[in-house]
Amino acid sequence: MRMFLAILACKVSKCLLKLIGRGSSLPGDIALKICPDVLSRVKLPEQVIAVTGSNGKTSTVEMIAQVMRKSGKKVIWNKEGSNQIAGVTAIILSNCTFGGKVKGDVLLLESDERYAKYSFKFFAPTHYIITNLYRDQLTRNGHPEWVYESVKESIRPESQLILNADDPLVSRYGMDRDNVIWFGMDKQDFSTDHATGVYNDGAFCPECKHRMSYDYYHYAHIGSYHCDNCGHKKHDTQYTVTNVDYDSGIVTINGKYKIKLLFKSVYNVYNILACFAACSIVGIDGDVIADELSHYFLKSGRILQFKLGVNKGTFLIAKHENSVASDRVYDYIIRKNQPCSVIIIIDSVSRRYSTGETSWLWDIDYGVLKADCIQHLYLLGRHAKDLETRLSYTDIDIAKVTVNEDIPAALDEIATKPLGKLYTVTCFSDKEKFLSKVELTQAEEDV
Known part of the structure; x- marks a missing residue:
């Protein structure tokens, strides 16, 4: 009965907010007060894909949703960007039957890196993408290594991780773990042999704190790295950007799939790569993914x-x-x-x-x-x-x-x-x- 009341309250409050032209996570807050463990009671789709990280969450989720919908899947996703537990609760319950079954083929969730541990306390994503970890919102997040520990608490053994191998902090999540898919980028014309920017968060190994060595940097601390002390290094990748040609506006994945860059930014390249990996893993053909991404311009207002x-x-x-x-x-x-x-x-x-x-x-x-x-x-x-x-x-x-x-x-x-x-x-x-x-x-x- 409590689950039913939570779903009812969520749906009604969301409709009322829509009538006055507002969208928020309030329906989720109300539902959680009625039934705090409602997320553990609902029946989720077979595929639950989550995305977290400092940057790229919203864009990556939007692209995944677009490709999957074009391939015929019904995708439930938090397109409004409400990515803390109340927002996640609102999107799930508003797309549930009153019996608690989510009406979709795929549940696709953007999750705030600090709050993912609260959402995934009640259920485990089948696929969990972690894009990167940077200095972000110092007032609430502190140092990236503090955020690392917070995200670590959200990772469940049964989830398949899809990790950015080029980020030495993110790649730690894949240590001593078998069910990991890695994505990354080969050396490009714009890669450098030295760190650029005001600071270098890749100067020391996040695992053992000894000095880190880089073969090349793409930007910030993202690149090909290795630690001579503990052996922490960039992992081999299953999904790889093999070439980026900004002049022609073409990015090539795995030496085969060519995607037109509608926005010529290295951030966009990584978002495309994460999307490509996730969609491939759930069975969508690479040519279909490449074609759709070549013609899709982000609608998120960024x-x-x-x-x-x-x-x-x-x-x-x-x-x-x-x-x-x-x-x-x-x-x-x-x-x-x-x-x-x-x-x-x-x-x-x-x-x-x-x-x-x-x-x-x-x-x-x-x-x-x-x-x-x-x-x-x-x-x-x-x-x-x-x-x-x-x-x-x-x-x-x-x-x-x-x-x-x-x-x-x-x-x-x-x-x-x-x-x-x-x-x-x-x-x-x-x-x-x-x-x-x-x-x-x-x-x-x-x-």
Whole structure:
């Protein structure tokens, strides 16, 4: 009876929220108060795929859902991104019969890396993808090795792990374990023999704390590594990006499957690879996966095209408090190597908690923004002056920097200037403050 009441309450509250134009994890909270162990009582589909990690969760889940639906599977997934236990509960129960059976072929879950242990206390994913672990949201997450321990508590013996072999921290989850599938990337033209960025979280082995050696880096601490002390090293991979050609916009997997990159970013390459691995493992043909991914542009709102006055631009999400995400976005802009101006908005640091803590700005390699292709930088929002201080410790010409804490006024002024190509970089917490001032346009591929 308690399970029935929890499902009923979840469905009713979700319908009421939908009527007033709101979506949230509240229905899950209500259900869990009625029946705290409801997730252990429902009947799940045979395939339960979970994705966690610091970056790439939402995009990877969206791509997996797209490929699986196109292959004829009914996929239940948390497309709204509510990825803590209440959100996971809400998506499961709202797609249940009143008898507790989930109405789908596949349950696909994005799970917050800190809270996965609470969701998977009640059930085990059949396949568990772990994308990467970085410095992210210092205020709530602390160090990546602390997050590692939290994710470790979510891993069940019966789950098949799908792990990023190029991340020395993530790869520890596969130690002394047989049911592991590995994915990774071979050395590419853009790979380096030295760490780039402000810091190097791959300097020491996460297993024994002795100094780590790298054959090459793709970015940050992601690459081919080995520890001469304990033997921890990059594992051989079953799913491998064998070539990335940014000029032609083609990524090749396992030397055979060619996928068009609709967004030419190394992050996107890894997300595609994780999706390819997961979909292959559940039996979808590689050619079918490659064809679908070659024609699918993400709908999650992380990459958008816009017009601001006479200027056309690209809106890019880079999570505040996540230096690796910011570094990759700026690398993408610079690699395009076209004259442009960049708008950086830092107003509300987080959607989840109130904080004015901005030490994470010093982890981001803003020095790359001195590139000749970047003609002007606009620093907007409450923390614009904090960012200005950070930039003063780089070689960026201060003459090409404009600072304005008033976002609407700054955007109105920018709209009057013929600047050409614009890029706007901000986080979800500040997204609507920008989008409310621009006209969105359609884009089917990288522009």
